[in-house]
Amino acid sequence: MKKVKVITKDGKVIEVKYGYAFNYLIRKGLAELYTESKMKEIEHLKKVKLEKLEREKKKALKLKEELDKEKITFLVKVGENDRMYGSITSKDIFEKLIEKGYEIDRKMILLDEPIKALGNYKVQVKLHPEVIAEIKIKVEKE
Numbered sequence: 001m002k003k004v005k006v007i008t009k010d011g012k013v014i015e016v017k018y019g020y021a022f023n024y025l026i027r028k029g030l031a032e033l034y035t036e037s038k039m040k041e042i043e044h045l046k047k048v049k050l051e052k053l054e055r056e057k058k059k060a061l062k063l064k065e066e067l068d069k070e071k072i073t074f075l076v077k078v079g080e081n082d083r084m085y086g087s088i089t090s091k092d093i094f095e096k097l098i099e100k101g102y103e104i105d106r107k108m109i110l111l112d113e114p115i116k117a118l119g120n121y122k123v124q125v126k127l128h129p130e131v132i133a134e135i136k137i138k139v140e141k142e
Contacts, residue, residue, distance in 0.1 A: 005034035011042050060128035063102070067125055067133035072096045078118070078141045087114035088139060093123060115139055
């Protein structure tokens, strides 16, 4: 039985039977027939992707330095026993960061549950899979 080399979607080169390659892998879009030019193209795309990830990481590290110094103060109305009316959510923190000129996504703010009491807090912001910043939040009464 004749064997052929194919390149899988994740860039691996494997050798499989001719019928399996053409009737299943290639037809389903799971692999492509191996050629030198195709392999060079895949290597180039991998390199470009790695460079892009590295640029994004550097940008995230720079933003982390700025956000780690950031302090956000919320003035809230309180009732008896200094209980807050309402709470502070990730949306509120997001809006304050946008006001200060930061370009982040609301989903990056890692707040398990809303802040419901006066005090000082640290909230994490996931800027990149490997970079997490920490913002200082101060909640005080009006």
